Amino acid sequence: MPERLNVKQTMNKTMRFAALAIVFTLFSFQKKGSDTFITDSFKIEVDQSGFVTTLVDIKTNKNYVPTGYKGALVSVVSDGKLCTPASFKKLDDRQYRLGFEQTKTQIVLKIEKKKTHISFTVVSTSNDEKLEAIIWGPYPTEIAETIGENV
Numbered sequence: 001m002p003e004r005l006n007v008k009q010t011m012n013k014t015m016r017f018a019a020l021a022i023v024f025t026l027f028s029f030q031k032k033g034s035d036t037f038i039t040d041s042f043k044i045e046v047d048q049s050g051f052v053t054t055l056v057d058i059k060t061n062k063n064y065v066p067t068g069y070k071g072a073l074v075s076v077v078s079d080g081k082l083c084t085p086a087s088f089k090k091l092d093d094r095q096y097r098l099g100f101e102q103t104k105t106q107i108v109l110k111i112e113k114k115k116t117h118i119s120f121t122v123v124s125t126s127n128d129e130k131l132e133a134i135i136w137g138p139y140p141t142e143i144a145e146t147i148g149e150n151v
Contacts, residue, residue: 035090037111037118044118046073050085050098052139064141071139073120077132078103095123105131 033048043056051070056063065071072084078100087099091108098107108123122134 035088035096037113039113039117040115042118046088048088050074050088052137055139055141064143066140066142069140071137073136074098074107074109074122075135076100076103076105076107077135078105078130080132082135103127103130107134 034045034053036043036045038058041058043054043058044052045054045056047053047070050073052073053065053070054063055065073088074085076083081102083100083102083105085098086101087097089097089099091097094110094112096109096111098109100106104127106126108125110119110121110123112119112121120136125131125134
């Protein structure tokens, strides 16, 4: 005759399953592979592909990037074509590397978080023989009237 589980064993299994489901749910809603840069009043997030996904006013918690939109932090022009990044990787506390698959170009950025602003500086480029331009943005926003739809 099969062994019957008692109520305590059944509850323990149910609780373990519920705990696993909660942990899985929490981790599935986190943004994977994004880096966050914060000042006293502003937050910007860049995903692992090099796209700006959030521009948040910390005081109001308002995200000015419309839901479902994002904009390349930096794009390059090569052979007359606009190319967006494919990767964004942290090198150290202040430097990140953007990779562009189409051109095999890499750009190293120095990102400095200040109290009032965040500065982005191109430190170096590689495989840049056909590089014609480096373009910051545009970043889609919900900011109206003062600046416009793109920053």
